[in-house]
């Protein structure tokens with residue numbers, strides 16, 4: 001009686017090995033791959049947020065002291081890049097963050113082909129959720145930034161911008177593209193690059 005029960009089970013298992021089990025493995029690896037991407041994305045976003053927290057206090061402090069943005073311009077012009085380098089030095093060796101935009105102010109922040117493609121997609125989809133992209137030897141996590149009230153002092157309408165701030169922009173960034181943005185508009189991204 002026992003033997004009779006074991007036989008069908010053995011048959012079922014044998015039938016299963018080439019159909020059920022591999023299928024289950026494929027499903028598992030798909031789930032694991034998307035879990036892995038989600039984890040990398042979360043890490044990228046948190047690294048991007050970290051850069052914002054590193055830059056924002058200096059910017060907000062100067063805006064509080066001078067709401068026109070004129071002295072803040074100096075903070076951004078002189079401190080944003082060193083603050084970024086400093087922040088990157090503290091990140092783990094496989095990671096680096098940077099800022100870029102389609103309409104950029106600092107030529108050092110000029111976007112590459114992939115950046116342009118991703119930002120155009122963000123604009124077309126009107127979705128400001130973070131995006132993860134797989135490159136050959138790294139992942140890139142794009143965290144979109146939108147225009148909030150304080151940004152207007154330096155990236156808003158040139159017609160209403162403080163005269164001195166405007167002059168500083170002209171002096172430091174003669175080829176500036178990053179003015180004329182409206183409140184709520186997509187401004188650019190923080191890119192977290194994580195090596196594979």
Ligand code: HEC
Nearest residue numbers: 069072073076077080099104105106109150151154178188
């Ligand atoms: C006090 C003036 C000032 C304010 C306020 C300001 N920025 Fe900027 N921003 C600059 C300057 C100057 C640069 C170029 C230097 C740099 O940071 O690399 C810049 C650069 C950037 C860049 C990098 C790409 C580029 O254009 O070079 C992004 C993205 C950006 N700003 C977004 C914002 C956002 C979002 C806000 C509001 C939260 C904001 N900025 C507020 C002055 C300002």
